[in-house]
Every structure is written in C-alpha cells, then in structure tokens.
Amino acid sequence: MRSVRARAALGATVVVALAVVAAGFAALLVLRANLTDQAGLQAEVAAREIAGQLALDVPYDKLEMGDEEDHPVQVTDEDGRVVAVSEDLDAISGTGTDRVTPQPSAASSAAGDDDGRADDDRDDDDDDNGTADPGRGEVSTDEPDFDNGTATVDGDGADYRFASVEATQRNGLTLTVHAGAPLAAEQRAVASVRGAMLAGLPVVLLVVAGVTWLVTRRALRPVEGIRREMAAITASEDLSRRVPEPASRDEIARLARTTNETLTALEASVGRQRSFVADASHELRSPIASLRTQLEVGAAHPELLDVAGAVADTVRLQALAADLLLLARLDAGERPGNARLDLGALVHEEVSQRTGDRIPVTVSVPEAGGFEVTGSRGQLARVIGNLLDNAERHAEGAVAVEVRAEHGGAVVAVTDDGAGVPETERERIFERFVRLDDARTRDEGGAGLGLALARDVAGRHGGRLTVTGAGERGARFELWLPGSR
Template sequence: MSRILLAVGMRAKLAVATMAIVGLALVMGTGIVSLALYSALTSSLKTQATAQLQAIVDLVGREGLEGLNGETGAEVGAVVQLIDAQGRLLYGSRPGAPLTTLHPAVGQVLVEGITPLPTLKDIPGPVTAATGVLIDDHPVTAVVALPQVSQREAVTTVLKLLLLGTPVIVLASGIIAWWLISRSLRPVEGIRRTVESISSRHLGARVPVSGTDDEIGRLALTMNEMLDRLERGRRQQNQFVADASHELRSPLASLHTALDMGAGDPSGQRWRSLAPVMATETHRMERLVDDLLTLARGDAGTVPATRWRDVDLDDLVVEEARRPRSPGRVEVTFDVRPARVRGDRLQLVRVLRNLADNAVRAATSRVVLSVAPEGTQAVVRVEDDGPGIPADQRERVFERFVRLDEARTRDGGGSGLGLAIVRELVALHGGSVAVDRSGLGGARFTIRLPLHRQAPPEEDSIGQTVPAAPDRPGQDVLDQDTGGLSTSR
C-alpha cells in the first residue's frame, strides 16, 4: 500500500486521505446516531410504560378490578396484567401467561426489558413496568408491557440509510477533494513549470503570482524574491569577472609592452630601465589577484579563521599611522585608547591599511586614525579632509570595482576592491563598517567590532594620543614630504 501511495501524486494521496477520514467519521457518526436514537426511543418507551402503569394503578384504586372491564386508557399494543402474590394471573388485557416474575413492593416501580445496546438479529421483548398495589388488602402486582418492535424498526431504518449513504458521501467527498486540491495546486504547477524552464543563463523569468494572500501566493512571492537574488548575484558575478578581466588586462598589457621593448634591444640595455616598470606592474597584478582571492573566499565562506587571537587595535592603529608612505603633503595623526578584540591580526591590519590608503589618496592635507572602546564595542575611525563621499554613494562605495570621481582618486586609486574587502573582513569578525561625513570636511569610515577583553591601561595612551615627541605629547604625525615622523605644531 505504501509503494502505491509513493507512486501516485499528492492530489491522489490527499483525496484518498480525505475519503478515509470522511468514511471513518461517517461510520463513527452512524454508530453514535444509532445509539443516541435507540437510547432516546427506549427512554421514551420507559416513560410511556410507567405513565400508563400509574394510570392503571389509579383506576384500580378507585374502582377495583371492575374498573378494568371498561376502557383502561392503555395504548394500542400495550398489555395490562394483574398478578397475585402466588404468580397467578388475576387480569390480562390479552390472553397469555404472566409477563414478569417481578414482585415490587407497594408503591415501588420496576422496569425490565431494556438493553443498553440495540439488537438487530433477534426481536426484542417488550418493555415491562411493574408496581405493587393493594386490592382488598391483598398485594397484587400491576404490569404494563409495551412492545419495542417500532423502536427497533426505526433504529434499523436509520442505520440502513446511513450505511447506504456512507459510500456515496465518501465518494463525493473524494471527488470534491480532488477538484479542490487540483484547483489549489494549479498555481504550484505553474510555479514548477516556470522554475523548470529557468536556466542559469536566463534568470529573467518569474513565477506567476495568484494575487491572494495565502500560502501559494506567499510561496510565489518568495520564489520571485529568490530568483531576483539569483539574477542579481549572476549579474554581479558576470560584472565581477568582467571587471577583474579588465583590471588584469592593464598590467598584463604593460608587461607585454615592456617585454617587447626589451626583446627589441639586442644590447640588453633597456632591461635595466624596464625592470622597475615590470616590477611595479607585477606587484599591481599580484595585489589584484590577492584581492580577488580574498573576495572569492569570502563568497565561498572559506576565509580562514584559524589564526584568531587577542589583538590590540590601538597597537595596529599606531603601527598603521607610523607606516612609511611615499612622499606627499598629507600628515597622518592618531588618537588611540586601549581596545582589544578577538580576530585575525593580518586581516585586521589589511582592513586598517585599506582604509588608511584610501583616506591618504583622498585627503587634502590631513588624515586622522582613532580607536576607542564604546560600551561593548571597539570603534575605529579613519577620517580625512578630502572632498567626502556624497550621501547617495556611501553604500555603493563598498561594492566591488566601484570608484567615485577623480576627487577621491587623485593618483588613480586602486582596483576598486579595497573597501569591498574591508566590509568582507569586518563582517567576518562580527562587526560593521559605515561611512559618513567627517568633522574635517571629508569622509569618516567607522568600524565597530565586539570587544573581547579590555586592554590594560597605559599612562601614555589612555585618553590621549600616543606621544612621539617630548615637546608636545599626544600628537604623532607622519610627514608625507619626508616619509618620517614629525611632531605636528
């Protein structure tokens, strides 16, 4: 049976289940109705028998046995008897033997002949009500018996009708269930056909929406939302591949040109001048490939997290601010307070470096790095005094291969992957990154990471910038013109 059910569809399964439930309910209902009807009829018959018995007792009490010679008031089919203490029949409305052996006391009413369940095979006996009376100071048993044939016929008729109607009702319920289920599953079949026709190259199709706020309608909306995400992911993937190919083409073209130029010089003198160019382009391509690999690992959820340990963010900020950079007119200052997180030190260094390099490229003259604990979070801020980022572009800057206007990419910038990597690595550490307007006039990137354990206080760092020169504690500056440390005046 189970194999058959597995081979058929959901409609057949639900229709069969509906028929089984309806059939079981009807059978149980038939039994309950029959029992209830039988109980009601026998109770009514008992009431009638006791009422007629009381009428006979009243009649005998007034007129004696002579009163029974006329109309007794008993119903048609009822049998009235008077039986003495020795079991002899004193009076009978019909010829026959005594109907009962009951000998109730005077005033006591006894009833027999009622069974708790109806009997359909044998003809049931009458319902007999008996009570004791005194006639001429002699105890006599008055009896009234009512037949149960009509009650049995009524119960039998109702039972037959219900049993005969059960298959019809069960079949009708199965047909109705099949139709309703087919109608309900029609949108699901449409969804299935649509999804079946969708391929990885054509994700623009959408499943039909019924327009009703039910499970099927919500399923269709959910499927369309999923298809939207898949299509968006596919477009981003294609764009990612196209942008990566474009970014790799430039250094490869430069290397190809350098190789052609070097090969065209039989003396080999050009190689000396081409070597720095080739090294620069190779390093650029290496960084791009490394960035692409980091993002690919993030998409696949395989960014390694096995090197996690306690990391003092204030130390990383100081190291990043003091990192030598190419000569320029931008000074980098920092303001740190102890803040310790749990994470991968190399990944956190990369986050700070990407933000700092981005700020230095955009800044006019100043970049400020800061870190401080705020509640249960360590907050790192990287600010510059450059042109800033428009409000409508602040979320877009974290997308891959996104560059803003030339004002924020003075030297041509990077590949457009730096901020995307920042968001990926910060999310890996359970944090968030956002950008708004800095008090310096430019952009301010804010990173929030969960504090792991508060770093021990240091007299020269808590509540102030780490001093680099004795004449003015609290301000350490990296002079881009000289590439060394100097004190900001």
C-alpha cells in the first residue's frame, strides 16, 4: 500500500475498530453483570421468603413458593437430600443436586408429625410464662451463595440465577433453599445490545475511514504541491524556483521552508562551482597560452627560446593546479590529518626553504615552545607558505613572522609593510579568484586562490584566519589554531 492516505485511513480504521470492539466488550460485560445481579437479587428475595416459612416450621407441602416458572425452588437438608421442590419442576442444575423428587428425612418427617403438638405446647408455655420460645427457628443472615444453572418447569427449559439461603427449624434441622430467577431478560438485553453494536460497527468504521481519507488528503495537498514543484525543478534544472509555502505553521510548512532553504543553498553552491570552474579555466588559460607561445617560438627559432620564462610559467601552472586540486579535495569534504605538529618548528622549516625571496623574512618564535597543534602537516605548511607569498608580493621592505600562544591555541602572525588592505575589503580578499590590485600583471600577482585556500584549511582545522592593519602601513594576517589535547 503505497499511498500515505490509504495507510492513514487503514490505520485509523483498525485503531477505531479495536477501540470500539474493546469498549463494546466491556459494555456487554458490565451490562451482563448488572442484569445478573438484579436476577440474583430477585432469587435471593424468593429464597429468603421460603426460608422464613421453613423457620416457622411450615410443612413442606404447605410452603407458598409463588410463581414456579419465574422462581423454581429446591429445598435440601444437611445431607443434600431433596425435601421439597416447586410444583411442575422437571429438572434442575446449578444447585448442587439435580434431583427433583422430594425425599424427606426421618428427622424432618418427625418434626412435621409433631408440629401440632409442639405448637400447642409452646403456645401453652408462652401463655403461662409470657416469654418467647428459646428454640424458635431462624433464617441465616449471611450473604447467600449464587450460581447460574438451568431448570425445566412444565416441560419448558431456561437459564436461571440461583440463590442459596439457609434456614434452621425449631428442632435444629438446617435446610437450604435454592430459588432461581430467570436470566432470559438479561440474555435478551445483551443480545440486543450486541446486535446493535455489530450492525453499527461497519457504519462507524466506514465513516472513520472516509473522514480520515478526506482529512489526510487535505493535509497532504501541500506536500503534493511541493513534490510537483521539485519534479519541475529537477526537470528544468532551474534552481531559482521555489516550492510553495503553506500559510499554516505546521510540519508541512516547516518542510516547505526547509526545502526552499536547501534550494537556496544548492543554488549558491552550484553558482560558486560554476564561477570556480570559469575562473579556473580563465586562470589556467593564461600560463598555458604563454607557455605554448614560447614553445612554438622555440620550435621555429631555437635561439629565441626563453627557457627561464617557460620554466616560470610551468612552475606557476603547477602551483595553480596544486591549489585547484587541494580546493577540490576540501570541497569534497576531505578531513584534515590528526598528526601532532610543533607550529614553531613548522614556521622555521617553511622560512628556511624560501631562499629566493626578494625580501628577507624575520622570524620570532619563543624558545619556551608549547605550540603543538593537531592537523595535516602538508595543508598547514601550504597555509604558511601562502601567507608568506602574499606578504612578499605586497611588502615594500619588511616581512615578519611571529608565533605565540593565545586562548588555548597557537597563533602565527605574518606582517608586511605594504599598502595594507582596506577595511571594507578585508573579507572579500578571502573569496576565490579575488585580487584587489587589478593593475598588477598576472606574472607579478597571484591567481587569487592562496588566501581562500588558507582560510578553508584553517576552518577545517578548527581555527580561523583574519586580517587587520599593521600600524600605519601594511597588513597583518593571523592564523589561530587550537592546541593539541
């Protein structure tokens, strides 16, 4: 099932179905329990009425048992022998014994034969003494026992709720009265409610499924709009388009805003990539064309070949290709190394290799040391080299490098006494292929990649690269890197 709407409708329907079935089952149990308790109460009333008669020593054949069909009665003695039943009782279950033929015990028969005389004697005693008979029978006040069973009265069988109540006669004989109340009303009510629930359940589920379908369709309509627009953007490759943003403040609106932000970032990234490719092609074309021209001249007139110029163009082309390759690796997400480096020693090493600089470099590194950082030796060496190249290119007579500890890390500061960088341009010089001095020739100036590469490497090492003024003249570039841990 691929449709979200269908899955949502099915899920809601299943949940509601389970909830309705559980609630209906609970309701039926409560209804059945209440109706069963009512039937038990009726049976208890009937049983206590007959037990009261037995406590007064009413003979078994004189017991008033009421409507036998509504309240079938069975009386048993202490031995479980049936001593009395209601009229037309053909069968019974749920009372402890299924016998329906009275079998009076000897004690109960004797008690019945002596009833008249005993009553007369008690009456005489009561008249003479004016006190109640201490041997008078009684009905148990304990909670009766209840059980479900069946009874057949005059050929008609039915389910009943039986209540068992004990009665003690004057002669000490304890009898148990089992009286029943019909459960037909309870069964009809439960069946009626169950039928109504079963009939209404499909209607309820159909309504739930339909409403969920419509609500989900309406809620997902903006998502479909986003999908269509994204498909159109993919087909047209026009990253300037944006998906529609709903006026609501729900998750779909946030999804649309996030999608548009992603498209904006993607458009900017693609723009930078296209600009980078165009600028790189432009920068590469110049040294390649110059080198080709020199080689063609040399091929035609060997005596006119400028070997030094060809080597310089080749070196410049090689450096530019290396910068482009490193930037490509950085853009691809290459992680810096995790080697522990002494930044002071790295600065000394880089400066010592620069034997052809037009201006000597002054190095200031405290002997105390403590300038260990973690990163890629090659990349950090390239950063220091680029900063020195930039300073040599713009300095008039002095270039200085200082290493110091600062804020839990190490700082490499490169200072020159050139024209400096205007404050409004101090961030733009870190963009790729940006050169502020347009008057310089390409042979004298760089391609505009060194500072951009240096800042990228610094950022990927957890550091930063900034530029400030160096007093009245010149520029000061500071590379801060976190210390090793």
